[in-house]
Amino acid sequence: MIRRTAAGLFLHDLKNRGLSAWTLSLLLIAFYGILYFGQYYWTPDNPCTDNASCYSEGAVCEAGACLRESRIERGQDWLYRTATVHIDELGWKLGASVDAAARPDGTLARDENKNGLIDNWEHFGNRWTVYGMLYTLGILLGGAWICFKYRHNRYQIVRTGVVMMVQTSFAFSLPILLKFFHKPEYYFSYMWPLKIDYLDPRNFAYYGEGLVLWGFFASLAVVPVMTLLYGKRWYCSWVCGCGGLANTFGEPWRHLSNKSSNAWKFEKVAIYTVMGVAFFSTALWFASAVLPESSSLHAAATGTRKWYGLVVTASLSGAIGTGLYPLGGTRVWCRNFCPMAAFLGIIQKLGRFRIRVKKEMCISCGLCSKYCEMGIDVRSYAQAGLSFTRASCVGCGMCAEVCPRGVLRLENSAKVDPQDLSLVSFLDESWKGAASSVAAKI
Amino acid sequence: MKIVIVGNGVAGVTCAMTARQRDPHAEITIVGGETDYFFSRTALMYSFMDRMTRRDLEPYERKAYAEQRIALRRDWVIDHHADAKTVHLSSGATLSYDKLVLALGATPNRFGWEGINDVKEGLVHFVSMQDLDACERLTPSTREAIVVGGGLIGIELVESLLHHGIKVTFLIREPYYWPVALGREEGDIVTEQLRAHGVDVRYMEEMKRIEVDAAGRVSGVLTNKGETIPCQMLGICVGVRPSIDRLKAFTDPPQLSRGVVVDETLQSSLPDVFACGDCAEIQPIEGRSYIEMIWYSAKRQGRHVAANLFGDQLRYAPPIFFNSSKFFEVEYTTVGEVMSLPEGTPTLFRKHPTKPLCQRILHNGDRVLGFNMLGSRWNHEILERWIRERRSPAWVVAQLADAQFDVEFGRANLASCIQRELPLAKELSR
Ligand SMILES: Cc1cc2nc3c(=O)[nH]c(=O)nc-3n(C[C@H](O)[C@H](O)[C@H](O)COP(=O)(O)OP(=O)(O)OC[C@H]3O[C@@H](n4cnc5c(N)ncnc54)[C@H](O)[C@@H]3O)c2cc1C
Ligand code: SF4
Ligand code: SF4
Numbered sequence: 001m002i003r004r005t006a007a008g009l010f011l012h013d014l015k016n017r018g019l020s021a022w023t024l025s026l027l028l029i030a031f032y033g034i035l036y037f038g039q040y041y042w043t044p045d046n047p048c049t050d051n052a053s054c055y056s057e058g059a060v061c062e063a064g065a066c067l068r069e070s071r072i073e074r075g076q077d078w079l080y081r082t083a084t085v086h087i088d089e090l091g092w093k094l095g096a097s098v099d100a101a102a103r104p105d106g107t108l109a110r111d112e113n114k115n116g117l118i119d120n121w122e123h124f125g126n127r128w129t130v131y132g133m134l135y136t137l138g139i140l141l142g143g144a145w146i147c148f149k150y151r152h153n154r155y156q157i158v159r160t161g162v163v164m165m166v167q168t169s170f171a172f173s174l175p176i177l178l179k180f181f182h183k184p185e186y187y188f189s190y191m192w193p194l195k196i197d198y199l200d201p202r203n204f205a206y207y208g209e210g211l212v213l214w215g216f217f218a219s220l221a222v223v224p225v226m227t228l229l230y231g232k233r234w235y236c237s238w239v240c241g242c243g244g245l246a247n248t249f250g251e252p253w254r255h256l257s258n259k260s261s262n263a264w265k266f267e268k269v270a271i272y273t274v275m276g277v278a279f280f281s282t283a284l285w286f287a288s289a290v291l292p293e294s295s296s297l298h299a300a301a302t303g304t305r306k307w308y309g310l311v312v313t314a315s316l317s318g319a320i321g322t323g324l325y326p327l328g329g330t331r332v333w334c335r336n337f338c339p340m341a342a343f344l345g346i347i348q349k350l351g352r353f354r355i356r357v358k359k360e361m362c363i364s365c366g367l368c369s370k371y372c373e374m375g376i377d378v379r380s381y382a383q384a385g386l387s388f389t390r391a392s393c394v395g396c397g398m399c400a401e402v403c404p405r406g407v408l409r410l411e412n413s414a415k416v417d418p419q420d421l422s423l424v425s426f427l428d429e430s431w432k433g434a435a436s437s438v439a440a441k442i
Numbered sequence: 443m444k445i446v447i448v449g450n451g452v453a454g455v456t457c458a459m460t461a462r463q464r465d466p467h468a469e470i471t472i473v474g475g476e477t478d479y480f481f482s483r484t485a486l487m488y489s490f491m492d493r494m495t496r497r498d499l500e501p502y503e504r505k506a507y508a509e510q511r512i513a514l515r516r517d518w519v520i521d522h523h524a525d526a527k528t529v530h531l532s533s534g535a536t537l538s539y540d541k542l543v544l545a546l547g548a549t550p551n552r553f554g555w556e557g558i559n560d561v562k563e564g565l566v567h568f569v570s571m572q573d574l575d576a577c578e579r580l581t582p583s584t585r586e587a588i589v590v591g592g593g594l595i596g597i598e599l600v601e602s603l604l605h606h607g608i609k610v611t612f613l614i615r616e617p618y619y620w621p622v623a624l625g626r627e628e629g630d631i632v633t634e635q636l637r638a639h640g641v642d643v644r645y646m647e648e649m650k651r652i653e654v655d656a657a658g659r660v661s662g663v664l665t666n667k668g669e670t671i672p673c674q675m676l677g678i679c680v681g682v683r684p685s686i687d688r689l690k691a692f693t694d695p696p697q698l699s700r701g702v703v704v705d706e707t708l709q710s711s712l713p714d715v716f717a718c719g720d721c722a723e724i725q726p727i728e729g730r731s732y733i734e735m736i737w738y739s740a741k742r743q744g745r746h747v748a749a750n751l752f753g754d755q756l757r758y759a760p761p762i763f764f765n766s767s768k769f770f771e772v773e774y775t776t777v778g779e780v781m782s783l784p785e786g787t788p789t790l791f792r793k794h795p796t797k798p799l800c801q802r803i804l805h806n807g808d809r810v811l812g813f814n815m816l817g818s819r820w821n822h823e824i825l826e827r828w829i830r831e832r833r834s835p836a837w838v839v840a841q842l843a844d845a846q847f848d849v850e851f852g853r854a855n856l857a858s859c860i861q862r863e864l865p866l867a868k869e870l871s872r
Contacts, residue, residue: 001578002492003606012492152771154852261503358847359823361766363737364452364501365485370494383501400849404768406775406819409847 015252021326029323036314132172139167142248155397163244171241192219193278194340201289231353232344233395250330257329257375275342331373345391352412359385362407368399443468446539448519450474453719454545456744458512475518477571490602524694524712541714541751548682548720556651562658565676568599580675589677596679612643626867631798635770684721706757708747718743764822772798777825778812787866792859805835818854819847
């Protein structure tokens with residue numbers, strides 16, 4: 001029942017797909033639209049020396065300025081132009097003020113640096129700096145709220161603390177510092193296949209061999225080993241910025257995830273499709289890098305880059321993923337589309353992480369399912385008394401937190417538990433056979 | 443085979459699902475008068491507090507019933523003919539059965555307080571969906587409420603009302619909170635919680651008379667201390683009893699006592715009629731009859747009946763008792779015979795000097811008998827095993843950390859608890 005105070009009614013409306021939730025969602029989507037697609041209508045004519053310095057704009061260097069094909073294709077639009085100019089300018093000012101603080105005499109503002117290169121102001125501070133700052137602020141303020149709200153739960157405090165630290169350092173300050181020192185902009189908290197560019201041979205020259213090697217090592221060694229030991233949570237709810245925002249700023253909407261079995265079917269199809277596309281694209285880019293220039297693979301590679309960026313990165317992870325927080329819950333992207341989540345999830349199923357269920361103690365209240373941001377029907381496992389590992393579980397620990405009977409516990413153990421969810425498999429205990437055959441394979 | 447189950451609570455639905463696994467061809471029908479679909483009664487308070495919608499209370503997806511080919515009928519069973527093997531519904535329909543399962547649940551108690559017959563509005567219980575409707579209807583026009591009865595349902599209602607900004611007075615007949623399950627020390631911790639949340643909790647104070655206004659709405663309560671406390675809503679949570687009132691009007695009722703009397707195979711006095719859950723009064727061959735009114739037992743008995751419908755003749759024997767609850771933020775786990783142990787039973791009582799965190803280990807000097815744990819999470823499976831293995835109190839204290847079930851990084855610090863010998867004090871007698 002809704003609390004009949006003004007605050008109660010408003011919060012209910014905001015948290016339960018009311019008018020305010022729809023408004024907020026539209027605003028968020030519009031913001032992302034401008035952020036991502038504004039650049040197709042207007043490009044600052046950034047001074048540049050080579051393609052690498054235009055990289056962060058996703059543009060090419062032509063006649064000393066970063067230029068985008070689409071700008072030529074589509075022309076300009078006053079709405080987008082104004083919005084983008086203003087946001088970019090704000091970013092520019094931010095960059096300039098950081099620089100001014102670092103160099104009080106202001107001499108280097110547009111001076112040549114010691115390598116004889118001109119400082120790329122627009123790269124140092126632009127709309128992405130503004131976005132990064134807002135994002136970080138969302139995580140910090142939301143994180144502080146989480147630490148207060150769940151102050152009795154040390155797991156939540158430690159986890160949220162780590163997410164806040166990773167966001168402020170690896171995902172915000174460090175890349176700015178790197179640019180400041182004329183190093184490639186690299187986000188150590190992201191890796192392939194989430195940041196698909198990191199294993200795209202086109203960018204290897206820009207990143208340099210150290211970072212490229214790290215990229216391979218992180219994705220192919222660190223990720224699998226950590227996930228086998230601790231489950232995908234080490235990444236999805238301790239490190240990743242998408243998860244970070246979901247679990248902090250997104251707290252009011254975590255319960256909106258769809259728990260139906262149909263939503264689970266959709267999830268499985270969608271997420272493995274995106275993962276397939278990500279793997280295929282990477283393979284294509286490698287192929288086009290080793291084959292001669294004229295190859296038709298080249299055109300295909302360029303095409304997939306463009307479409308992957310447009311559909312997966314900008315639309316699904318940005319506009320839909322975050323824009324739909326107030327309507328579809330906080331993990332729409334993570335649950336249904338993120339190729340990294342799919343990759344981690346498969347490894348998680350083979351690893352040690354599981355949610356341990358105390359036998360017989362569940363009262364089927366459903367709080368765990370309600371507050372599972374991944375839309376896992378935790379109750380169906382809990383009321384059957386079965387510990388479980390689901391590929392999508394990000395180990396946020398909220399099911400364990402809200403359970404009024406202390407039934408659930410996240411743990412890293414060597415046991416193999418059921419992966420399948422169907423009423424029949426619970427009732428006739430056929431999952432036991434499935435579990436032991438998995439055990440035999442490992 | 444035609445199976446008709448009366449009552450779509452946890453006992454009835456568990457029975458139906460289990461029976462379906464046993465026999466893919468049986469015709470299974472559940473008749474329930476309260477709601478269209480099985481819901482979790484235990485979560486009523488979360489719906490009242492806007493943490494869940496009513497739909498969220500349903501443990502199974504609605505399509506699961508069709509998939510399991512379990513027919514649901516929203517209706518009340520009002521009559522039963524044993525010879526014809528039929529039940530009659532309030533809509534006028536008749537269902538015939540080969541096996542009948544009564545899973546009727548429980549009804550809140552009411553006693554003959556003075557003035558209760560004049561009440562037309564403002565009196566609520568907190569057991570059924572209709573009770574929740576009434577609570578929600580009355581909440582906006584309520585500033586002060588009184589909850590009578592210091593048990594688990596009472597404290598859940600108190601918490602829900604507080605959430606809505608209502609000032610609550612909690613009248614408890616006993617000298618401290620819930621003496622049937624808690625020792626004095628645990629009870630005091632709960633009292634502290636209640637007071638910290640602003641509840642005016644009054645022990646050894648009983649309702650003497652209910653006052654109503656001109657429209658018949660509850661306006662206050664006169665207590666045995668002679669004080670009249672004003673209220674617009676009165677929550678009565680003084681226990682529940684098996685819902686057998688309708689059965690008394692049946693043409694052929696099964697034998698009734700406090701509940702539907704069943705033997706250890708959960709079969710009633712009538713052939714092919716079984717009972718399970720809150721309504722079943724189990725009469726063992728020797729010893730006293732008992733009714734288990736908790737969720738876990740209802741589920742267990744539902745499964746048990748499902749086996750016996752097919753002639754298994756399994757005898758029901760409750761396992762070592764366990765239960766859990768939550769008083770505001772304080773979680774509670776109990777295992778073993780705590781309720782039934784006599785006053786003065788030796789206990790090791792361990793309490794944190796400042797936090798609402800304590801453990802009570804009951805023993806007979808030689809082996810542990812039960813646990814009452816407050817303020818942190820425990821794995822009842824391990825505690826249960828220790829009781830079964832007849833472990834000594836000293837051994838258990840040394841191993842206690844093994845049974846902790848707190849979140850990672852959040853293990854309660856047991857070392858900081860101060861331990862003392864303390865005979866169980868119940869202070870039931872005034
Ligand atoms: C607020 C609250 C909180 C609780 N919390 C806990 C807890 O934390 N832990 C715990 O262990 N237990 C708890 N319980 C107790 C637990 O809910 C019950 O033990 C359990 O629900 C019993 O299940 P049942 O299937 O026997 O009966 P019920 O769930 O009561 O279901 C019986 C159903 O049958 C229907 N019915 C009865 N007669 C007829 C008829 N003639 N025709 C058609 N339908 C009929 C009733 O309307 C009802 O819907 C709680 C109870 C309440 C009220
Ligand atoms: S199952 Fe639990 S830990 Fe996993 S995502 Fe859902 S709420 Fe988080
Ligand atoms: S929150 Fe706990 S008690 Fe409630 S359904 Fe989930 S596991 Fe069961």
